[in-house]
Amino acid sequence: MKKTLMGWMMLALVFVLAACGTSESGNEKAESNAAEEVNVEADESSEATEETADEEEAAASDTVTVKHELGEAVVPKNPENVVVFDYGVLDTLQQLGVEPAGLPKGSTIPEHLSKFEEDAYANAGTLFEPDFELVNELKPELIIISGRASEAYEDLQEIAPTIYLGVDATNYMDSFKENMRTIGEIFEKEDEVESEIADVEASVAALKEKAEASEEKALILLANDGSISAYGSQSRFGLIHDEFGFALADENIEAANHGMSVTFEYVLEKNPEILFVIDRGAVVGGESSAKEVVENEIVKQTAAYENGNIVYLDPNYWYLSSGGLEAMKGMLEETGSVLGE
Numbered sequence: 001m002k003k004t005l006m007g008w009m010m011l012a013l014v015f016v017l018a019a020c021g022t023s024e025s026g027n028e029k030a031e032s033n034a035a036e037e038v039n040v041e042a043d044e045s046s047e048a049t050e051e052t053a054d055e056e057e058a059a060a061s062d063t064v065t066v067k068h069e070l071g072e073a074v075v076p077k078n079p080e081n082v083v084v085f086d087y088g089v090l091d092t093l094q095q096l097g098v099e100p101a102g103l104p105k106g107s108t109i110p111e112h113l114s115k116f117e118e119d120a121y122a123n124a125g126t127l128f129e130p131d132f133e134l135v136n137e138l139k140p141e142l143i144i145i146s147g148r149a150s151e152a153y154e155d156l157q158e159i160a161p162t163i164y165l166g167v168d169a170t171n172y173m174d175s176f177k178e179n180m181r182t183i184g185e186i187f188e189k190e191d192e193v194e195s196e197i198a199d200v201e202a203s204v205a206a207l208k209e210k211a212e213a214s215e216e217k218a219l220i221l222l223a224n225d226g227s228i229s230a231y232g233s234q235s236r237f238g239l240i241h242d243e244f245g246f247a248l249a250d251e252n253i254e255a256a257n258h259g260m261s262v263t264f265e266y267v268l269e270k271n272p273e274i275l276f277v278i279d280r281g282a283v284v285g286g287e288s289s290a291k292e293v294v295e296n297e298i299v300k301q302t303a304a305y306e307n308g309n310i311v312y313l314d315p316n317y318w319y320l321s322s323g324g325l326e327a328m329k330g331m332l333e334e335t336g337s338v339l340g341e
Contacts, residue, residue, distance in 0.1 A: 064186050066163045070153050073161035075186055079141035083124050086146035087113060089165055091324025092180065095196070096189045101138050104130070104149075108283050110316040112326055135159055142186070146323075167323035170255075172239040173204065176323055196325055203332045208245035210339045216309075219249040219272035222259050222319075223290035224280040229259025230266070237318060240276060244335055249273075264298040274338055275304035276311050283315045311338050 064075045081101040084090045087110055090103055094113060103109075103116055106126035122138055125131035127148040135143065136159050143156050146166035156162045165182065168175035177197050184193030220231040220240055231237045232253030240246050249272035254260040267275070279290035290312060295305065304310050313334050317327040 064182075066182055066186070068164040069166065070150065070164045071157070073157070073163050075142050075161050075163065077185075078187055079161075081138045081140040083122075083135050083138060083140045083143045083160075085124070085127060085130060085149040085152075086144060086165060086323070087127075087321040088146065088167065088323030088327060089144050089179070089183070090116065091321045091326050092183055093187075095325040096183070096187060096192055098187050098189070101140060102135065108320065110283075110320045110327075112316060112330075113321065130156060132156075132159070165323075169236050169238055170234045173201075173243050176200075176328065179323065180325070200325075200328055200332070203329070203336075204243060207332055207336045207339075208243070210336070211245035211247075214339055215247060216273035217249040218246040218274035218276060219267065219270055219304075220276045220278070221262075221267070221294065222278045222280055223293050226293055228262055228264070228267075228293070230262045231259045235259065236322075237276075237278065239331075240335055244332075246274065246335070264296060268298050268301055271302050271304075273303045273307065274309045274311070275299075275302065276313055276335065278313045278318050279315050280319055283320055309338055311335070 062077055064077060066073050066075055082093075082098070083102040084093065084100045085104055090100065090113055091110070093100055094115070100116075100121065102122035102124035104126045105117065105121075105123035106129075109117055122134060123131070124135050124138075128151075130149060130152050132152075132155060135156070140160040143160050143162040144165055145153060145156065145162060146164065149156075150164065150166075153162060153164065163182070165179045166175075167179065180193050180197055181190075184190045218240065220235075220237050222229045222231065222237070230250065230253050232248055232250060232255065233241045234255040235253070236257055236259070238255070241248055249270045275294075277290050277294055281290065294310065299305055299310075311334065314330060317324075317330040317334070321327040322331070
């Protein structure tokens with residue numbers, strides 16, 4: 001009986017050990033399968049993260065984030081249906097071969113930008129008052145403005161990304177170059193822009209050297225029919241002094257956007273050796289020419305008149321499209337002409 005009982009006990013122990021082995025094997029397999037599932041999920045998650053990162057990188061490479069005076073905008077590269085409310089920017093786009101969809105034809109378009117009067121380009125209103133309905137219909141991917149349209153900024157940015165590319169009169173050349181580089185990056189014209197900037201910098205340096213060497217004092221006047229305003233350093237046309245190097249005939253001129261209202265007696269008192277004149281009336285429908293107004297009996301007594309140094313600057317460049325590439329070249333050539341070769 002004892003032997004039989006021991007036999008049954010041994011047999012039972014074998015079954016128990018076998019069962020435990022099977023259970024442990026099953027648990028190990030379950031744990032292995034669970035680990036494999038975790039690894040698969042981790043791999044899938046990693047792949048998804050990489051795909052998201054790739055998509056974000058691709059999106060970033062196709063856009064430009066522009067920080068400007070009025071805010072910030074994310075702009076697609078080579079945007080379609082661009083609307084421009086600044087003739088200086090329009091000037092630059094023309095130089096770079098970029099075609100806008102619309103512009104403010106309701107304002108006086110500079111002569112060197114006359115091609116944009118064609119019907120192929122939509123009339124987006126005026127420099128001061130955009131045609132919001134028309135702009136919206138164009139479905140632009142970018143709108144560019146400057147000071148004249150700044151009050152419309154909030155409304156325009158609701159239609160499309162809107163950037164402010166006005167030139168800062170108190171820091172003209174740096175802001176000019178920054179604007180050029182922003183345009184170059186947006187339209188992938190970086191090399192062309194850098195080449196143009198290098199040419200402008202060389203011309204400015206050469207002019208400044210000659211102007212400072214001459215030591216002749218200059219006065220800038222804006223003629224508007226029968227009235228005149230003087231502009232000095234840090235003013236709308238102040239780059240003649242600040243960047244081009246011409247000495248000031250009067251160091252106390254108010255730096256106002258519309259200049260300091262003066263008389264012809266003031267001009268004689270300051271007696272500049274060079275007189276730069278911008279004829280506003282010529283581009284806004286004035287009734288008299290600047291030459292008729294300025295070259296009167298009082299001004300004829302100045303050194304500028306006696307030496308033949310009264311220069312009539314092109315208002316298409318200086319008043320309408322300042323900050324543009326072609327305008328800048330014209331401005332340099334005009335001011336430099338008074339110094340000769």
